[in-house]
Amino acid sequence: MLIIWLTAYNDAAGRANPDFFELYDGNIGGKTLTQGLYKWTNTVLIPASITISGSAEDVWIFQIAENLTLSSAVEITLSGGAKAENIFWQVAGEVTVGTTTNFEGIILSMTGITLNSGATLNGRMLAQTAVILDANTVVQPQ
Known part of the structure; x- marks a missing residue:
């Protein structure tokens, strides 16, 4: 399993020429994100719900050099046919998902992942x- 994780992490981290660089200085709460490669050299915060919009064939890769933190009760909504299996969150630091937050996608963390109560x-x-x-619910994407 370690080899699979490392291969996936390195693939996502090694993608060059981002479509979006330092978008909103890392605070993407309340935004709609279209398909593409996103890169941040700092921490990414999601203090409010976001929408990931695109077709079933679109791919999103989020390269985050530090931490990813989602506040409590945040919703990540998929629209236009977007699929969780095509969303990759490559995080060099820690991922913290707030209580009762709904997260979509595949998290690849170099450090650790914490899903707080009810997420x-x-x-x-x-x-x-x-x-x-x-006390979390985790569903593997179809």
Whole structure:
């Protein structure tokens, strides 16, 4: 499993020529994100719900050099046919998902992933160090 995680992490991290660089200085709460390669050299914050919009064939790769933090009760909504299996969150630091937050996509973390109480995930979680769950629902994408 470590080899699969490392291969996926390195593939996502190694993608060059981002379509979006330092978008909204890393605070993407309340935004709609279209398909493409996103890159941040800092922490990404999601304090309010976001929409990921595109077709079933579109792919989103989010390269995050530090941490990814989602506030409590945030919703990641998929629209236009977007699929969780095509959304990759490559995070060099830690991922923290707030209580009762609904997360979509595949998380590849170099450090660790924490889903706080009641958070749900439609996707997968792969971390080098640890995945911490607290009364969560995790569904593998179709």
